[in-house]
Amino acid sequence: MYTGIVQALLPVAEVEELTGLRRFHLDFSEALMDGLELGASVGLNGVCLTVTAIEGSRVSFEAIAETLRITNLSGVENGTLVNVERSARAGVEVGGHILAGHVVDTAPVLTVENSENNRRLTFRGQPDWLKYVFNKGFLALNGASLTVADLDREATTFSVNLIPETLRRTNFDLLSEGDEVNVEVDQQTQAIVDTVERVLAERDA
CATH class of the missing domain: 2.40.30.20 (Elongation Factor Tu (Ef-tu); domain 3)
Incomplete structure (x- = not known):
């Protein structure tokens, strides 16, 4: 679940092209890293993605072909700025409206x-x-x-x-x-x- 309030505007540090998917690497701030674990959900440009790797402050995500087909993540390149939001925690103020991260x-x-x-x-x-x-x-x-x-x-x-x-x-x-x-x-x-x-x-x- 997300609130629709963008927490950070970050450049994509690296994009890897793999068979059937793309892997995105971003460098998170200390605030964004707080409590972040493997398997956590993070919204990139409104797309709910799973954290697949954490190395220091560098966080990685993967998007499969279907996700790439219906979202603008297919056009993301090194340096592209993306909107970032961590998934909402229980009791957090909802400043926007409830989102699932499921782009249509x-x-x-x-x-x-x-x-x-x-x-x-x-x-x-x-x-x-x-x-x-x-x-x-x-x-x-x-x-x-x-x-x-x-x-x-x-x-x-x-x-x-x-x-x-x-x-x-x-x-x-x-x-x-x-x-x-x-x-x-x-x-x-x-x-x-x-x-x-x-x-x-x-x-x-």
Whole structure:
């Protein structure tokens, strides 16, 4: 479980290409290392990954082909900055919304609009998961909990607004048109929508 509050923005120190998977090595700060053990779950750009090795402050993760297919980890290179969040501990404050780290898809950036103390990013979505997205609802992009500012179902687009603090703490400040972000829909919203669809389908059967 994650909270959608990015704890660190870190460069990938090394990427290894192996048969059927990629291995990522990152150098963690002392704070991020606190209590970290092999097998622990850590979110990288919103993708829940398992710690496979710890050597000093260097922490390693592996992503299999299916994970790479549906996330932007397939494009990560040495030096790429990724959003990092340790899995939440019991009793921790949930500053964003509850995330599982299960990315459903990537969404490309369509436009980047800058105004004073604000940046608006507009993305292209897919109908199969946009049905779980609503204006002013929660959505996780690259592991960060965000509020949907605008949604156009006909055009299959949605937008978010970012304040300077969010840009400082995340890799959103680096995004430009065409870049892909990982998307995780709100699980509670998904459960409600799926339940309503099922009930209506049974009633009409």
